[in-house]
Amino acid sequence: MRGRTVTKRARRPWIALVLLGVPVLLAVLGPLVAGDAEPRPGALPSQPPGAGHPLGTDVLGRDVLALVLHGGASVVGSALAALAVGTALGIPLGLLAAGPRRALDETVMRTMDLLLAFPGLLVLMTLAATGHRAWFWLVAVAGALQVPAVARLVRGAALAPGSRTVVEALRMQGHGWAYIHLRHLARELAAPLATDAGGRFSVVLYLLASANFLGLGLPASASDWSVLIERNSDALFTQPAAVLVPAALLTALCVGGNLLVDRVLARTRRTV
Template sequence: MVSRTFGWFLLAVPVLLAVAGPLIAGPAVSVGVPWQPPDAAHPLGTDVLGRDALTVILTGGLPMIGMTGAALGLAYLVGVPLGLFAAGRGRWADEAVMRSLDLVLAFPSLLVLMVLAATGHRGPGVLVPAVAALQLTAITRVVRAAALAPGCRTAVEALTLQGRPWWRIQLGYVARYVTGPVATDAGTRLGVVLYLLASANFLGLGLPADSPDWAVVIERNSEALYTAPAVVLVPAALLMALCVGTNLVTDRLLAARWVSL
């Protein structure tokens, strides 16, 4: 019970701050000198641009969480149907889908993001689809492997012998069967997507340098880790809580699902 509550707590804190923070805090504008120590007016001090660190942190969660959720959602929206198609339409479909997606593995993720930036393709509108595309191969492989598992294939063969069309079998039965592996993968993949987006922002490929986004704030204030640690450690802790909380909650929900079956 304690572990379940702790997981929800870890997940709720960064999400609630990201959603409610902009409503609570005012605009993130310069209010003093850079890296000013904490005082009564600025409990966490100021950042590299002289902005109140607490205000920056309260307003910076939504861009990062929003881009992470959008990239994950887009990747699974495409990857799950592709995996089901590859598993359900025979060897030719399997080979065509998987060999095509294997081409993506030849390109290092950060190199792809840097090439996009070097050609002038920057910002969330480019970054989110690019990160989603980089995750597509792994997601499709997870779905395909789950759909080809012996327990699933036995039921699929029985349904096929009953005359059910392949698409109905894949959507009606196999899609439900792969829900557990997909949810487990999503909890882990959240950290991968978060890392890619944060790395892109660290390298200046994503959001503008004056964005209050947590990843940008960590990168811009990393030099002040020892003199103004709060402005670096607080957003870093929130990102860590988001990843750990998501995995704990996912594990608990899946465990409860299997117990109820």
Template structure:
């Protein structure tokens, strides 16, 4: 048998499906789906998060998961606290990419003075610690969900812009952009068409990891009391309020912490699976 025949047979042979591929695909769907379902469907349940029981009571007939330090039902807090987590994290990512992607494209394919102006300005913002910015805003009286989302999105813009700029300046992408310009293709079609498709894969991968970073930043801010009020059912706020009673009522801390962890891991798995499928279709 010749080498060319062997190659044709190898190319035509079906690929074996790895035994862990199905489990990874299922995990990429089920892990983020569970906390998202809890966050979206929880507020529809007829549960009251108002104080009405003994503080840090163990699970019982009236409270299936017990109560927290304020006497609130833990099940009600868990079911109602995820919506703020998802909403604030999604809003932060949308704002960060809405500002970071155009900035990166402008720096990559604009004039040199424009590149220097955009990137040096973003470098100053990148050198400023995220939590320090949030603490400064809170100390000056700027609190609340809107301020927290805007500040968290602002500190993510430099990293997003740097990623887009590096991808758009890759040798293959840069050569294709110059060829399209020589053919007379309008600039908006070059940027919104070819360059946008080139940066889509890295952006999806970055979104999975950045989701965890933003979730950690927002949770840390709420944990430190820099964002939502202390009586909010937000998962991070509930963890902060019940840390001292961890051994008396562990469910009030471990359940929301577990949901945050599952949401973060599931988002990374989903991004990885999406990127793998995108690369498979490209090949």
């Protein structure tokens, strides 16, 4: 029994890498090898897989395989861009709140609490109603909604007893704010931020996919996987590949990312 358990544990990283690697590779290499996704002459909408269309056609008569190969870039790119926005804004705010000024800490944290009160989809619905449906707005809002969580994580790590003692010692030695926060604390925060980024990627991906599925983000003609699911949902029983293939890729991306984060956490726990 113990040998079987060890074998299963040894395979888990490969499962995570395969689940995460397939959609990521499609996102990176897909647009380079994909053909034209526009409807070909004589192509009918919602056709099952057949000659010339390995995955069939969508409701507009476009080749589903070409759409899938094109659509991954926007999914992964949007999630990474929103994650970068949240991290870039959350880290300095968290470090600012962890400083010696109590009033500044309260101001930053109460502002973060206010941002946490806004439901993400409601904000995106408001933007869509005002005509702000561009990729920029979708990524900016999704990234801004991650700032409070990232700022809280950074503040908590910077205020940990061990970090606080070292910071006080460095401050007594005459080191400035930039040296303490950008050199010392940056190294201390690298591990928790990397771990959080892995799980937060799935959160951002879920928010962006939900927005696109509800028609709040990218236009209906986009080849994004979540848009494909929404556009072809009515043809699920007549042309299931147009819905199930992008849905499976989105699921693999989320599950693979979560499994990889869990694996990293388990390995870190064993080494501590």
